Amino acid sequence: KAGVTQTPRYLIKTRGQQVTLSCSPISGHRSVSWYQQTPGQGLQFLFEYFSETQRNKGNFPGRFSGRQFSNSRSEMNVSTLELGDSALYLCASSLGQGPNEKLFFGSGTQLSVL
Amino acid sequence: AQKVTQAQTEISVVEKEDVTLDCVYETRDTTYYLFWYKQPPSGELVFLIRRNSFDEQNEISGRYSWNFQKSTSSFNFTITASQVVDSAVYFCALSGPSGGGNKLTFGTGTQLKVEL
Numbered sequence: 001k002a003g004v005t006q007t008p009r010y011l012i013k014t015r016g017q018q019v020t021l022s023c024s025p026i027s028g029h030r031s032v033s034w035y036q037q038t039p040g041q042g043l044q045f046l047f048e049y050f051s052e053t054q055r056n057k058g059n060f061p062g063r064f065s066g067r068q069f070s071n072s073r074s075e076m077n078v079s080t081l082e083l084g085d086s087a088l089y090l091c092a093s094s095l096g097q098g099p100n101e102k103l104f105f106g107s108g109t110q111l112s113v114l
Numbered sequence: 115a116q117k118v119t120q121a122q123t124e125i126s127v128v129e130k131e132d133v134t135l136d137c138v139y140e141t142r143d144t145t146y147y148l149f150w151y152k153q154p155p156s157g158e159l160v161f162l163i164r165r166n167s168f169d170e171q172n173e174i175s176g177r178y179s180w181n182f183q184k185s186t187s188s189f190n191f192t193i194t195a196s197q198v199v200d201s202a203v204y205f206c207a208l209s210g211p212s213g214g215g216n217k218l219t220f221g222t223g224t225q226l227k228v229e230l
Contacts, residue, residue, distance in 0.1 A: 048215045055215045090157075099210050100216075102164055110157075
């Protein structure tokens with residue numbers, strides 16, 4: 001069974017641009033979550049989608065948005081990029097959406113904002 | 115609010131030594147779940163174990179063992195006879211109804227370096 005796939009693996013953007021990251025969950029998984037990882041703030045929850053609906057959202061500005069498609073694939077978008085958005089963005093999928101769910105993570109997209 | 119504290123930032127050991135990674139958590143939920151994840155240099159977080167708040171039975175799996183103590187809000191992880199391949203960042207995480215959905219609250223991680 002293929003794991004969680006994130007594309008692209010690396011991305012370099014400049015301030016003010018926007019970026020879209022993609023995540024393909026494990027087949028059969030209906031929940032997709034996104035996390036931001038930085039050296040200063042660690043791993044922080046961005047949002048969770050289940051059956052194409054955002055179920056939970058972390059404490060991030062509105063520049064961060066996401067969506068989930070009918071095949072459970074998900075994208076997240078960051079508009080008007082800032083230097084502080086440089087981070088590893090990790091996507092995780094799970095079968096369901098309860099707190100007992102085991103999350104399976106992708107290798108992430110390393111975003112650098114210059 | 116949920117909080118996870120991993121006080122050890124970095125641990126260095128020599129191969130074959132035993133090493134324990136500490137994790138202390140805070141939550142107001144009565145039912146909650148605790149996890150350990152491993153992050154090798156490739157970046158992917160790898161699931162190691164999940165425990166629910168009603169299951170305080172400690173577990174051993176090969177060289178890994180976990181000690182869950184609700185009385186002290188701790189969920190420690192021990193690697194016996196460490197190997198170089200164990201070198202990674204280890205994260206303790208917590209989920210529960212107050213966080214919503216399957217949201218994980220992570221600790222800051224412990225960098226484990228196992229040297230020959």
